[in-house]
Amino acid sequence: MTNFLYLPGWEVTDVQDRASEYRATAAYTPEPDVCPKCGTLGELYRHGVKVTDYRDAPVHGKQVLIEVRRRRYRCRACGGTFLQGLPDMDDTHRMTARCAEYVRQQSLLKPFTHVANDLGINEKTVRLIAREHIAAMNAAHRPYAPRVLGIDELTLLGKRRGIFVDIEGKRPLDLLEDHSRPVVTQWLHRLPHRHRVQVVSIDMWRPYRDAAADVLPQAVVVIDKFHVIRMANDAMETVRKSLQRSMQDKSRRASKRNRYLLLRRPPKLRPDQAFALDGWLKNAPDLADAYEAKENFFGIYDATTREDAEAAYAMWLETLTPGLKVAFKPLITSMTNWRKEIFAYFDHRVTNAYTEAVNGIVKIANRTGRGYSFDVIRARLLFGTRKPVDLLSQCPVCSRLHDPGDHIMPEGMLFILDGMDEDPPAPNLMVICSECNRFHTDRWFRSDHVSTPKSE
Template sequence: MLKLPDNILHLPEYRVINIKEMDGWLHFQVDALDPAACEECGVQGEFVRFGKRDVPYRDLPIHGKWVTLWVIRRRYTCRACNTTFRPRLPEMVDGFRMTLRLHEYVEKESFNHPCTYVAEQTGLDEKTVRDIFNTRAEFLSRWHRFETPRILGIDELYLNRHYRCILTNIEEKTLLELLPTRRQDVVANYLMKMKDRQKVEIVSMDMWNPYRAAVKAVLPHARIVVDKFHVVRMANDALEKVRKGLRKELKSSQIRTLKGDRKILLKRAHDISDRERLIMETWTGAFPQLLAAYEHKERFYHIWSCTNRSDAEKALTAWIDDIPQGQQAVWKCLVSAVSNWREEMMAYFENDIPITNAFTESINRLAKDKNRDGRGYSFEVMRARMLYTTKHKKKSPQTKESPFLDGAIKTYSMGLFESEYNFGVDLSTFWED
């Protein structure tokens, strides 16, 4: 028997009777205090003990050893109401047969570490840890309600071999939701459940038609703006097709050199250094079709520098009409995208500030890094970790102080007590958790 202090458990409601160490476990036999009154009728002093048995409850590890508390659970018979009862055990969670402090520890750690790791640390079964995690995640999903954004961002995330859907508040730079799929019905269902969805004025997205259909069905008043980076990227793809088409005219060494210089060709003209300009002029001078493709790519980029929709419309029309001779097939995908999404592309020029999905896109890398750290979380775990373990961006409403109260009330606004607003997961603190 180990000689340990009487207060080793720091559970004042229990008295330690015996302690044993077996196979890396510490076993404590403990006895709970007698109840103050009958739990059925509330009468005091009119009950007697009526049988007992040892029931195991898991507790936090001590000195690196797993801990089991063998609680002597007694039955009592009340002479006043003639009922038999077992008193509730303080500081215990009967549903999981563990102490409250262990349950709270598992709740916290299961959001920060894989369930297998938490199970190994505490001596619990992995399924038990997962059940605690799922119960907590379900509670948080019901409790957290994010404010509906004015500018909504929608994008996809390829996670665990499936495309998911991410929704963000672009103005506040916060994460709102991670949906299991990017299907139209799933996205539409989420938008339908948004509180005060009429507050959404602008929706930024890539050129994925189910997103557009879902937004038009649920948010017909909102203006859809295609993320310009998805569009201009297609111009680079067209230039790449021209570059790769030159390989049949080059030697093996030249092919490798041109491949190494591809990043120079993809740069904007104003970002190229003097050395890079010489390299580019060497290639474009030798291959006029490459020069024509590069200049046409630059003209497409220049469209997005227009300050109003009218100028952008004219520039886009001229760009389509002036496709370099013999390169219609190369630019076909971009021209087709422009035709199908022209209204949403031109909507970019109708806003006072540039509307892009750059912030939403940046979350992809963060999500993938989080997933890699956990070595393949399930989608449900990944979603809960992203939404509930990171600090949320909250703001309190502006308050007005009555001049007649001498500053006694500081949170009274327009006659009503108002709560703070939750705008979603603050990604600026993503790595602090």
């Protein structure tokens, strides 16, 4: 019979193709010649068979169960008995070694229950394998010092967490259980070759600035510009909300519903939206002044040099009326307290946009399942993938999530919509993951093959 398992040294005697499962009966043919208990050579003889079920990685989108007829041996010299060794099996979890590797990879990308359903095993087994895998990867994880370091925080599992990223390399470096100054300072102290860091991008959180000054004195701290311009939007919103309180219900609802017109930059407005905004501002002069002040502040970031930006800010500050200075007071105060770091942007042009994107990835990873611990979420960020789940490809055969670059066009078994024999155009090809390629080649159906690329 064709080697269904495609593993070296295995003889498959029966394969049953069921609705949602393949059930194979197999035996491992190599026999031992040395007693593992006494070390005697050539004194072994067969002493019965033990039947054990092992799970394998999915094939054709179906679960795979292998009924292994495992031989038992007795030693004539010492009288000891032992079971035949199975190098391709993980006896601890009663599955093949490649199935255990499948669990390790997919548990960092998919909910544990989904992985368990793909294999037909208990969710607890997936959780235990994932926990062992995460512990091993954490022990080997060594963050590196990037040229541009991004530091931010996010709320996860009801607590504020610190996050570090390589902004230029677009890679997450670490996720900390806390974002306090002692924790951040300790992490920076342990960072290998931290002298390589030249720029640190942060929001206006003083512990980050103090920690960077203590541990990375050579680095320039830059305040993320989006946190600054957001304060200008908030100031304008303060004016809008104060005017909204004196409106009738219908007008108040319209003001709240159309506030996005005020927040959107003029070049991004459609003609009808620009017309509606113009009519709104003509009927609300105080709001029009706040809107103009907000847009003028945004224009500061169009400056090409730091000197031009500082001059533009000074001019903007002089044009504010006393009423607008009250509304924009939080922004003005921040510009005073963080002036050096805010205007450092015009020397280095660094933002924390990628850091904020990583924050979103972490939140997506948390939402894909329930009851995840901090360690699991951290591992999914650091070791699972650099891409959000919605940017991964899903194999149409085994449902495995994988990087779009990790795929193989099936050899000799091109899936053709119209029954054509020649190579079809690209839209008619089924793109499968590299793991499934072994089950979709002409070679796999030939009995002279005894191993898979992975086994080799």
